Every structure is written in C-alpha cells, then in structure tokens.
Amino acid sequence: MVQVILNGLMIGGVYSLIAVGLTMVHGVMKIVNFAQGDFLMVGMYATLLLYGLLTPGAAPYVLILPVAVIMFLFGLMVFRTTIYKVIGKGDSNYILLTLGLSYLLQNIAQLIFGPDYRSLAVSNDLKFASISLADNFISVPRLVAFGAALILVILMSFFLNKTDIGRAMRATAEDRTIATGLGVNTKVIYILAFGLGTVFAGISGLLLTPIFFVYPLAGAPFSSIAMTVIVLGGLGNIKGAMVGGIIIGLVESFVSGYVNLEMAKVAIDLVLLLVLMFKPFGLFGKGARKA
C-alpha cells in the first residue's frame, strides 16, 4: 500500500513537471502543444548525446544546465519558425501544426538514431540504487526525478508570482489586450513561455533517462498523459497541473498495482471524464462562464 503510494507520487511528480510546461504555454498563448511528449524525447536524446562526453557511469543530472540551454534554443527555433504563426488562429491550426511537428520529430529522430531502444551507460550503482523506508523501497533515480520536478515547479510558481516577468506572463495569460495596454511586450512573453515549456519537457526527458529507454517514440505516451493532466487540473493553471500530475500518478500506480497496466490506462481516462462531468473546466479551472 505505502509502496504503491510512493510509486505513484514519484512518477506523478514527473507528470506534473511535463504538464506545468504544457499548461503554461496554453495559459499564455492558448495553444495545446500535441508534440510536448516529443520535446521530452528530444531532451532524452540531447542527454544521450551529451552523456557521451562524460566519464562513463556518471550521473546524468550534471547535464541539467546544458540540456536546459539546448532545449531553450530548440524551443526558440520551433517557435520562430512555426508556432508564432498559429497563435490566435483557432484550435484546428495549432492541432494540425503540433501534430505535424510530433510526426516530424519522431521520424527525424528515427532517421538519425534508428528505431533502437537505447539507454545511458549509467552505473548500476545509480540505476538500481534504492532507499528503504520501513519495508518499502524508493528507487533513487525516481526520487531524484520527483525531487527535481518538485523544485522546478516551485521555482516556476515563485517566478510567476514574485518576479516582474512572471507577473507580465500571468497578465498576458489573463488578457492579452490588457497586458499589451499595460506595456507588456507579449512577443517576448510568448517566446519565454514557449521556451520554458520546452525546457521543462527536456529536463523531464533528462530525469527519465536513467529510468526509461530512449527511442523515437519514447515521448508519445507522455504527450497524452500530460494533456490529460492539464485538462484535469484546469487549462493554464499551474497548481492544477501539479495536483493533476500527482493524481494521475497515484491512479496509475494503484490500478496497475492492484489490477493491471491496461486497466490503469482506463482508470486514468475515467478519472478525467468523471472530473469533467462535474467540473467542466477542470479541478482548478475558472468555472463561471462570462457572457
């Protein structure tokens, strides 16, 4: 029981991190990035490549900064070439665009790296390390992933609530016209939000490399989970993404622990549908419709 909860929390933390990036992008520019999971995959490969430069067996966590920088530049590039053109153009445009990006990224990865499953040559000491906690075990890589995710999400909320740029970002999310009127440069805000969303996906990828295999489709499942999480929590809501991630992690862990993995997927979808039935804008979404 405790073990199941711990597992759920650990993976839920990572879901939160991916979802926070996704929900932030939606909050600011009303775009759901269907390729978020593939950005995570790009982060995994970036980690894989950079890891070659380290002494074999080292912990990949030292790469957080360089991967973050690479991902930010990558996000910038994607934004400048494509995304900015579909802001405010309606759902179908960004859906088609980001789905296209998703196919493109998956298959470019396949062209470059081939379809093989790869993993980092992390030393087994780290890979299989675990902390025991009264009869229960926590895998160290998962704990690190959870901890790092938590720290990043907290830093993010701090950034959004306490810094001027963060506040400008929130103002843009609230109402673009008013934000522009208040002198906020929304273009910069867009770039920043998208870049940060990409960085979050990339770092999630890095944190997952000691746990999961790296392959071109590695990110796909995370795309759908992240979308479920942000809708569950309420689009554009950072707190909602955090809580939603943990909830989904726990549900997945419980049902796969007690029933099976297939039914865990069903349970996640059912939770989402049930929540939406009672809270049509998600757990923390703004409920009242303004006419």
Add this chain to the structure above:
Amino acid sequence: MKNENKILEIKNLDKSFGGVHAINNLSFDVFEGEILGLIGPNGSGKSTCVNLITGVYVQDKGDILYQGNTLLKKQSIADRAFLGLGRTFQSPRPFLNLTVWESVYTIAMLHTKTMKQAAEKADEIIEMVGFNDIANTLCSKLPIEKRKWLDMARTLAINPKILMLDECLAGLTPIEMDDSIEFVKKINKQGVTILFIEHVMAAVSKLCTRVVVLSEGTLLSQGDPKIVMNEQEVIKAYLGEDYVNAYAEN
C-alpha cells in the same frame, strides 16, 4: 409610461460568485413597451442581471417573472430566446465567417417554419436595418458600429418581446451613437420593450423613459432619468467610478 403591463418582474434576486455578492436582493419591474435604462458603475451587477434573466447564470435566490410566469431554472438560454428574450453582448459577437444576410437567415430559421419564410424574414430585417448594400459582406469585414447593429439585427430574427442591449454604444463616435439611438427607438416603435444597459449618461437621458440605478448589486434608485440622475447617492456612486476610470486610463 404608456402601458402599465409588467413584462418582466425581478423579485428579490440574489447571486454570488465565490465570495463576491454580485446581485443582492434586487427587485424591479420592466413595463411593456418602455425603454428602461439599467445604469450603474462598472461592477454594479448590470451584466450579471442580464445574464440571470437570459439564463446564462442561475440565481441563488429570488424569482424572475416574464409575462407573469416564473422563469424556471431548467429553461435554458435557448429556451428563453424562444420565449422572446433577446440580448446583445458588451462586445459584439458576429458570426465572422458568415455573411450579414446568412447570419440573420440562420437565426430566422429557428423562429420560422420553412427556410423560405426564414429567407423572407431575413430580407425584411436586412431591409429594415438598412443593410441592403452589405447583405453579402462577410461579418469579419464589418466595422465596429456595423457589428453592433448586426447583433441587434440578428436578435430581431427571434421576434423579441424584450431586447436587452448591453452597452451597445460603447466605443462609438458621437455621430454613430446618435444613429444607434435612432435605431433603438425604431426597434422600440415596433413594440419591442428595451432594457438598455449603459453608462454613457447623455445617451440614457436621450433615450430612456425610465431608469433603474444599480450599485454593488442592489437597487439604488429608480424613476424618471432627469430626476434620478440628480440624486445625491447616484452622483456619488458615479463619481466614485469616475475616479476609478481615471486611474485605469493612466
């Protein structure tokens, strides 16, 4: 007041959002055929009031009587439109990728039997509004004042008995405003009761036969516009708002 029949009775209405008490024990009547101004500073609950009448929100307490019958909670927004409750929105909501004629035609279809009748009705409304020359223009090409008129034209297709105009003058030039006032009068002459939500005072006194003043969700005053607007409390409520406005603009 030419007619003493109440078309709409608001009785002890209450509505809160979270902790905010938007409408607080509000009661007033609307008489058939009049142009009633619903005025008050920003956030005084004017729009919320319209949203309660049209069914966008459901009240916490109180009743809304329309033609003597209580509007039920289960009567949806669309149901109420069929009863003859028409409204426009603060910012116009045109069907951007339809033409002016198609917009009216689509709505006319709902309230006529055949598509042919709908087409005739649409022609009639376009004619009356004077949109003949732009009938086949896409709504997305229209300037703001035309969009506001189009919103009203579309509403006429539902055969409204009462029309709630939510700040239909905001953002217009003085000349456009005068045109719009004439237009509203024209609609009223066809027997449509008008609930006119506004905070441009000049327009209200030009147009309205009676006003209801709201402040913080409660009824502050009601009666003849010229008298009401000189009342101490009303002036105070508005002065307060002017300061807020001046702040927002800087």
Add this chain to the structure above:
Amino acid sequence: MKKPTSLLRKATKHPIAIGFIVLCMALPLIITRGYLLRVFIEVFFFAAMGTAWNILGGFGRQTSWASPAFFCIGAYTAMLLNTNFGTSPWVSIFIGVAIAIVLAIAIGAPTLKLRGVFFSIATISCTSIIRQLIFNFASLTGGAQGVSLKMSSGNNFWQLRFDSEVPFYYIAFIWMLIIVLITAIISKTKLGYYLRAIREDEDAAQSLGVRTHRMKLIAFIISAVLLSVTGAFYSFKIGYIDPNSVASHDLAIRIAVTAILGGMGTIWGPVLGAFICVPMLEVSNYYLSNFGGGGAGFAMYGLAMVLVVLFRPNGVISLFEGLQKRFESRKANKQTGGEAK
C-alpha cells in the same frame, strides 16, 4: 424535395465534381494493378471517414478524436457476427449502427457539454477506454490478436467476399459519394446553418435560440453512424482487424488530418485531403521504407502537415477558392437572396 431535372441542372454547375466522379467510375477499366486499386480503395475509405468527421469537426468546429470508437464498433460488430454466426455484413451493419448510436449518445451527451480543448481531450479518453476494453475482453474480441475472416474463395456479394479488388473499389467509392452527398445536404439544411453558427460563436448562437448541445449531439450521432458503416465495409475489405489498427489514437489523428488538411467545413475538402494523405504515406512507405527504418515517410507526412498550416491554413482546397468563387458569383446572379456556399 429535389426534382431530378433540378438535380441535373445542378450537376452541370459542378463540372469538376462530375468529371471526378466519372473518372473514378472508369478507373478500374484502365488500372488493372491490384496494388493501385488498393490504394484508391484506401483513399475512398479515408475520404469517407474524413467527410463523416467533417460534419461535426468541420461545420461545427468541434475537434473530436472519437472517430475510431465508432469505426471500430462497426468493424468489430460485422467481423465478430460473421466469424461466430456467419451473419452477413449487410445485416450486421445495421446492428453496428444501432450500437454506434447508443455509444454516440453515451459519449456525446456528457462530452459535448464541454468546450473546445476540453471536449477534444475528453474524446481522446473515450477512444482510449474503448481500445483498452477491447484489449481486456479478449475472450469476446480476440484482444491483441484481433479478428480475421476465414479464408474463402469465389465472389459472394451477400458475404462481401470477392476474388478481385474491383467490387470493393466500387463499394468504397459509392459509399464515399453517399457520405459526401449527405454532407452536402446537411450543409444546406437548418442543421448545417446551426452548426456554422456554433462554429462561429457558441454563446451567441445559444443566446439567439440555437439549442447548441442538441445540434452538436445530432451531428455527432450522424458522424458516428457513418463511421460505423465505414468500419464494417473496411474490415471486410482488409479481412483482419485488431485494436491497434481500428481503435487507435493514430487512426483518430489520420481521420481528422484528412479533413483538416483538405479543408474543414467544405464538402470536397476531406476527399481532397484523402487524395493527398493516403498516397503520400503509400508513396513514402513504398520508396523510402528502406531509408531510416521507415521514418522518412512519416517525417514527410508531418512536414506536409506543418507546411499546410503555415501556408494554406484553410486547407489545400483553398487553392481552388478562385474557381469556387466564380461559380458562386454566377449562382448569386441567378438568385436574389444572395445565399452562398
């Protein structure tokens, strides 16, 4: 309703469509290669699915990812009844339709209350639940193994078994035309206009008396019925189905992309989309399958999607807008009302 004479008169106004239909009807006389016919059959099926999706997705602009849920209902109903009881697909199609209607109400009634992305993502969940249920109830559905038709030879129209590709070519083509015709009719009816009003502004439409939820639900059900029938035909054409082929999220994407890429909310857009998407995948798989583990084909597919959004946001059919406008202006001259589209 329409008299045949007026239909004929209307036909002469659409020379491109008529030319296209005649060409497709004649094609099996010219093409004898089974492979090419199979590609065309696939095109017609995707055109049918894209057009069915387009009713709610294009006219009403409600992006549904639940198409495979209904497609797989039709496919599984037809296949399972046939393999277990020998039921003719012509019969089981109707059973599939009945189930699809019930399912469409069950899925649509709650989810269509949601707005925008909330609706979209709820439909992803619905599809995924159905897929997992098929996996999980393997004793009934065959699970991951799927269901196959028994081997047979000879032509049997009642059982939809043929030795050549030609009969299915015509079945798929005619079925696609029927769906296109249904869409064309819907676009002229009240439902079509209400859906467009919902697309433009749901709140405003509602405030004017459009029963938005009911209209969306009706469109959703029509779409579900058409997809279910398509699923039955498709499964008999392929002869084998499994959850990953007929109930996958990938299929949902391909169906929507067909319509979006071709042109949402237009009558022929999804057909055009299918003529682009299906051959593109086929060609790239055929020529590039040995290149980069098959990645090149899908990379091109993705690139095409990106390019269309960036340069043709209203779909490829907007390239033909000039032509369309000419017809419309001619039509407008004849009609006084100014009814367009």
